[in-house]
Amino acid sequence: MKYTAAHWGTYEIHDNDLKPVGDDPAPSRIGKGWLSASCNLDSRILRPAIRKGWLEGDGGKDRLDDVFVEVSWDEAATRVAEELTRIGREHGNGAIYGGSYGWASAGRFHHAQSQLKRFLNLAGGFVRARETYSHAAGEVLIPHILGMPQGDFQDQMTSWEHITEHCTLLVAFGGISGRPAQVASSGTAKHHTENWLRQMKGRMINVSPQKSDMPNAEWVSIRPGTDAALMLALCHTLLVEGLHDEAFLTRYTSGWPKLCAYLLGESDGQTRSADWAAPICDVDAEAIRQLARDMASSRTMINVAWGVQRTDHGEQPIWAGLALASMLGQIGKPGTGYGFGYGCVASIGRSTKNVYWPSIPQGRNAVDDFIPVARVTDMLLHPGERYAYNGTTRTYPDIRMVVWSGGNPYHHHQDLLRLEKGWQKPETVVVFEQGWTATARRSDIVLPATTPLERTDIMLSKTEPTLIYMSPVHAPVGEAKDDHEILKLIAAKMGLEKAFTEGKSQEDWLRWLWDQSSALVAGQGMELPDFESFRQQGRFNLDKDEETRIALADFISDPVAHPLGTESGRITLFNEKIAAFGLDDCPGHPAWLQPVESTLDAPQGALHMISAQSDTRLHSQNDQGSESLGSKIEGREVCRLHPDTAAERGIAEGAIVRLFNSRGATLAGVAFDGDLRRDCIALQTGAWFDAAEVDGVRMDIHGNPNALTIDKGTSSLAQGNIGHTALVFVEPWTKPLPPLKVSKAPDFVER
Ligand SMILES: Nc1nc2c(c(=O)[nH]1)N[C@H]1C(S)=C(S)[C@@H](COP(=O)(O)OP(=O)(O)OC[C@H]3O[C@@H](n4cnc5c(=O)[nH]c(N)nc54)[C@H](O)[C@@H]3O)O[C@H]1N2
Ligand SMILES: Nc1nc2c(c(=O)[nH]1)N[C@H]1C(S)=C(S)[C@@H](COP(=O)(O)OP(=O)(O)OC[C@H]3O[C@@H](n4cnc5c(=O)[nH]c(N)nc54)[C@H](O)[C@@H]3O)O[C@H]1N2
Numbered sequence: 001m002k003y004t005a006a007h008w009g010t011y012e013i014h015d016n017d018l019k020p021v022g023d024d025p026a027p028s029r030i031g032k033g034w035l036s037a038s039c040n041l042d043s044r045i046l047r048p049a050i051r052k053g054w055l056e057g058d059g060g061k062d063r064l065d066d067v068f069v070e071v072s073w074d075e076a077a078t079r080v081a082e083e084l085t086r087i088g089r090e091h092g093n094g095a096i097y098g099g100s101y102g103w104a105s106a107g108r109f110h111h112a113q114s115q116l117k118r119f120l121n122l123a124g125g126f127v128r129a130r131e132t133y134s135h136a137a138g139e140v141l142i143p144h145i146l147g148m149p150q151g152d153f154q155d156q157m158t159s160w161e162h163i164t165e166h167c168t169l170l171v172a173f174g175g176i177s178g179r180p181a182q183v184a185s186s187g188t189a190k191h192h193t194e195n196w197l198r199q200m201k202g203r204m205i206n207v208s209p210q211k212s213d214m215p216n217a218e219w220v221s222i223r224p225g226t227d228a229a230l231m232l233a234l235c236h237t238l239l240v241e242g243l244h245d246e247a248f249l250t251r252y253t254s255g256w257p258k259l260c261a262y263l264l265g266e267s268d269g270q271t272r273s274a275d276w277a278a279p280i281c282d283v284d285a286e287a288i289r290q291l292a293r294d295m296a297s298s299r300t301m302i303n304v305a306w307g308v309q310r311t312d313h314g315e316q317p318i319w320a321g322l323a324l325a326s327m328l329g330q331i332g333k334p335g336t337g338y339g340f341g342y343g344c345v346a347s348i349g350r351s352t353k354n355v356y357w358p359s360i361p362q363g364r365n366a367v368d369d370f371i372p373v374a375r376v377t378d379m380l381l382h383p384g385e386r387y388a389y390n391g392t393t394r395t396y397p398d399i400r401m402v403v404w405s406g407g408n409p410y411h412h413h414q415d416l417l418r419l420e421k422g423w424q425k426p427e428t429v430v431v432f433e434q435g436w437t438a439t440a441r442r443s444d445i446v447l448p449a450t451t452p453l454e455r456t457d458i459m460l461s462k463t464e465p466t467l468i469y470m471s472p473v474h475a476p477v478g479e480a481k482d483d484h485e486i487l488k489l490i491a492a493k494m495g496l497e498k499a500f501t502e503g504k505s506q507e508d509w510l511r512w513l514w515d516q517s518s519a520l521v522a523g524q525g526m527e528l529p530d531f532e533s534f535r536q537q538g539r540f541n542l543d544k545d546e547e548t549r550i551a552l553a554d555f556i557s558d559p560v561a562h563p564l565g566t567e568s569g570r571i572t573l574f575n576e577k578i579a580a581f582g583l584d585d586c587p588g589h590p591a592w593l594q595p596v597e598s599t600l601d602a603p604q605g606a607l608h609m610i611s612a613q614s615d616t617r618l619h620s621q622n623d624q625g626s627e628s629l630g631s632k633i634e635g636r637e638v639c640r641l642h643p644d645t646a647a648e649r650g651i652a653e654g655a656i657v658r659l660f661n662s663r664g665a666t667l668a669g670v671a672f673d674g675d676l677r678r679d680c681i682a683l684q685t686g687a688w689f690d691a692a693e694v695d696g697v698r699m700d701i702h703g704n705p706n707a708l709t710i711d712k713g714t715s716s717l718a719q720g721n722i723g724h725t726a727l728v729f730v731e732p733w734t735k736p737l738p739p740l741k742v743s744k745a746p747d748f749v750e751r
């Protein structure tokens with residue numbers, strides 16, 4: 001049997017068709033659109049192309065909707081090599097941005113960024129990006145408050161087995177569902193989050209603006225962006241009703257008296273009571289008090305979904321949630337305590353032993369500069385400007401060349417019309433892409449990359465016992481090449497080919513990865529078959545020990561012998577270091593800070609837009625596949641509205657509407673959802689950005705929420721993205737529908 005794999009699942013290959021592996025209890029919907037997206041010759045990039053304006057020396061000014069000239073691979077590689085060399089010589093490699101954020105594809109060898117970064121390091125280095133769009137606030141905050149990298153905490157999070165067995169009250173801020181759990185980075189062969197939820201014996205509470213964020217749960221319909229206020233009010237009720245675990249707070253936390261003073265209003269005259277929080281959160285005060293009592297009398301697990309921190313001051317719900325769990329004193333016990341991200345990807349809370357598989361070596365970056373990942377437009381627009389980040393003051397580099405591989409900034413970044421402005425600054429933009437995404441259309445040199453369905457690779461995933469020899473399913477479309485082959489061509493032009501390939505063929509690299517992997521697991525008492533047998537079988541199930549975990553168990557068992565890596569060795573409820581940073585937007589303890597936009601002080605008619613992860617895509621991937629295309633209305637992404645909200649605005653189901661605010665506008669089709677808050681509108685992310693001038697106004701016409709979101713950091717601590725914080729207006733669209741450009745390639749001309 002031949003197999004292949006993606007972030008969204010593992011597939012058997014049958015006569016050029018894909019079937020999810022039989023032992024996957026809930027194969028993903030995303031996978032249904034994979035093959036058709038890969039074979040979509042209208043949207044795939046077939047040949048290397050160079051923007052005509054760039055060839056004519058416009059220096060990037062018209063890098064928006066230009067026409068392209070198709071070129072040979074030799075010319076494309078030569079041009080990239082020449083530009084890298086020229087920019088490096090004239091401005092230094094600190095003028096090259098290679099951060100390339102993005103999920104790329106599963107497969108250990110053909111990982112786009114790893115390949116690109118290995119190459120750029122050999123070519124003199126590049127400015128990189130720190131943190132992720134997923135949970136930047138967590139990545140910066142968690143080391144301060146739990147004394148370990150966010151990833152380490154994630155890897156030790158309490159196993160689902162313990163939660164289903166012992167937890168009697170699961171309170172999920174942002175919900176837990178099979179929708180985001182369709183994927184796991186690097187790949188997965190099993191989707192079991194929904195199974196775990198079905199096995200829950202205790203109560204489940206979904207604190208979210210959308211009921212659909214958690215099946216079979218009670219719903220607390222919270223005003224978006226106000227979770228920290230609710231959590232603090234729950235803390236306050238525990239405190240004033242004497243339901244908190246004072247002994248736990250004393251033994252395992254530091255700074256409790258300062259948080260206590262804040263809750264009681266001793267520091268600023270404002271009590272954080274249930275009555276205070278009720279109008280902020282739009283949740284009944286008595287319901288808040290009762291929830292606190294229920295939490296204290298139950299075996300309670302508190303989960304904060306990553307989406308809850310992709311909001312203005314997104315650090316706060318992470319920290320307030322941890323404070324609440326600390327007051328309940330159930331951290332370190334089976335099935336209770338605190339979680340960050342259950343259900344956000346399939347792998348969270350799995351009890352299989354983690355294996356930290358080898359990757360191709362990336363070498364060393366001679367450039368020491370970075371940006372927090374979501375500050376990309378600020379960097380492009382404001383070279384030399386200073387900004388705050390995690391207690392430091394940094395300066396934006398002056399970027400002359402951007403090289404992107406395996407990510408789609410015109411999907412992931414906020415306020416895309418603003419990104420368009422910054423995007424015109426560099427002299428040269430190079431993209432390695434599979435499809436004519438908005439990013440590819442806005443690049444100067446476009447290098448067509450293969451999809452995993454066109455190449456051979458190995459799927460190795462940290463939490464996943466299944467290892468897959470990935471076989472190709474169809475021939476590469478057009479002249480598309482693997483990223484590695486493209487980089488090899490460019491490296492050859494720069495005299496770096498030998499250094500880049502180490503003289504190894506792709507198959508040599510796969511064997512090398514397999515040998516390294518065999519050696520690694522042999523050291524842990526496990527055995528891999530030899531490479532030939534693995535290739536023959538296509539799939540190998542590692543005999544991993546189940547390793548059920550309890551988060552922070554060592555620390556709880558003996559906080560002196562196993563202190564946390566924080567300033568106090570304990571969970572910091574007041575953090576001296578963060579306090580000393582003196583930030584207005586991230587004080588020394590969890591706090592409620594009103595977001596830059598919310599329905600608390602919204603203009604008449606404004607709605608809060610929730611731009612969650614898509615049912616049918618991985619971000620923008622597979623948007624041009626059958627499953628995503630089939631879900632659209634007149635080719636536009638679907639937004640969901642409460643029927644009452646629609647009625648007030650004269651909007652019919654199935655109609656096309658314009659969503660707009662001061663930053664931009666987009667068009668979407670309408671579906672009704674009685675289980676969504678009336679003051680919200682839900683528009684999932686990932687429809688390929690398609691900007692057009694309509695009556696002289698530039699807007700997106702395909703339903704991309706990032707035409708409307710805010711390009712601001714969570715705070716000057718983490719500078720994470722705040723995609724979930726945005727107010728929009730909605731009205732029926734009465735003009736003719738502008739034709740979409742995304743579904744086909746741009747225009748090609750002769751030089
Ligand atoms: N409004 C809003 N915005 C958001 C979010 C949100 O919740 N709301 N979520 C954010 C989050 S959590 C994330 S992680 C980001 C995701 O943002 P991205 O990870 O950038 O999104 P993807 O669509 O996965 O982009 C991957 C791109 O790489 C290309 N690609 C795939 N495989 C390969 C390959 O092998 N080689 C090459 N060269 N290219 C390849 C794909 O065609 C695709 O264009 O979006 C963020 N943006
Ligand atoms: N199908 C699919 N699954 C995915 C992805 C994908 O693209 N497609 N992307 C993956 C990636 S990269 C990531 S990082 C994870 C992200 O996983 P999550 O962050 O969990 O995903 P989201 O859907 O953005 O957010 C979860 C829910 O939070 C709710 N929410 C929004 N704002 C607030 C708020 O202020 N308060 C509360 N309480 N709730 C709020 C929304 O209703 C939303 O449905 O998903 C992963 N899983």
Ligand SMILES: [Mo]
Pocket residue numbers: 132133134135
């Ligand atoms: Mo993410």
